[in-house]
Amino acid sequence: MTTNTHIETAPHPRWVLLATIGTVALAWSGILDELSTRHIDNALLGSGAIYATARGINALVSVLQGTEMNAFLLTFTVGELLDPVNDLIERFSGVMMLALGSLALQKILLEVVSDATFNILLTVLGVAVIATSYFGFDSTYRKLARFFLVTVVIRFSFALMILANSWADAVFLDEGVKDRHEDIRSFHNELTTISARAGIETGIADEIETIEEQIVLNEKAQEDESTTLYLNRTRLEEAEAKLKAADQRPWWRRLPGETTIEIEELKIEIQKLEEDIEGGELTLSGLREIGEALREKLDCLGKRSAGETCSFFERFGKAAQSFNIRKQLDKIADRVDAFSSNLISLLMALILKSVIFPLLFLYILVRASRFAL
DSSP states (O other): OGGGHHHHSOOOHHHHHHHHHHHHHHHHHOHHHHHHHHHHHHHHHHHHHHHHHHHHHHHHHHHHHTOEEEETTEEEEGGGGOHHHHHHHHHHHHHHHHHHHHHHHHHHHHHHHTSHHHHHHHHHHHHHHHHHHHHTOHHHHHHHHHHHHHHHHHHHHHHHHHHHHHHHIIIIIHHHHHHHHHHHHHHHHHHHHHHHHTTOOTTHHHHHHHHHHHHHHHHHHHHHHHHHHHHHHHHHHHHHHHHHHHHHSOGGGSOTTHHHHHHHHHHHHHHHHHHHHHHHHHHHHHHHHHHHHHHHHHHHHHHHHTTOOSSHHHHHHHHHHHHHHHHHHHHHHHHHHHHHHHHHHHHHHHHIIIIIHHHHHHHHHHHHHHHHO
């Protein structure tokens, strides 16, 4: 019985009125909702930027892994020193998806409890609590008060949890997360520089696909032009045969003026067909040259995507450049341990701010509300 003494004595109706009106007004004002939404949006943007940087590193390492560089007598794989980084980044990206999912879930739940439906329910319950308190319906008042308090906890728990989490993040984690993210971005920029110096383009697959499409269009144009040339040559042969037959007819089988008109028309037609054929041959020749150039470029891009070169002079210049790339790779290799440590620390901080802290604050709120009830 001692545990329920605080329920047996109902508060003064005036205090019930003030507390209920204040709670309902706070719910309809949306102040807590706006603040918490702003914080959760910032958290999503920050975590999304970190995830994008990690995926960028993963893409660069994947491209570099299969690339071989030739430095005169030295041959090495660009990505051979980056295998540990790639494995760690892939695991990091997987856990980051969990963190992003947690933040997205918090945002969705906040939108649900801040909907007008919850505010209407809270208002109706508040009016009922005030009415039963003033008219002295103690039994009904206690039940409605419990229901009202449970609704208040659900209505404000996610907003308060996000605000408490943002405070803890700003005090304990935010500065360290920014510094570690900056270190990861620096690592990404160094990999981008190596990729550019190695002649590797992350968009080379798109360029290859574009050239392949151009080759298909070029072949179709050659086929159409060849068909047109064949038809024009056939028409030319027919026109020449008609002209020859017209010249060989005896004079008594010709009408006055007929031969001259027919021969002139045939000569004009033959001249036009010859011009069309000559232009078609030039067009077809140009299309074939373009097709050969496209195939050469496609072959060169294929070699570059594999880390090879397209000519002797390019190979000679790239060999000298490979020494510089190797030196830069060695510097990056020296930083791998520090990078891994920063990445793991960053991951733990993100798990704390997006998963553990929210659950902890939500647990505290639930326990506090159960104690109050």
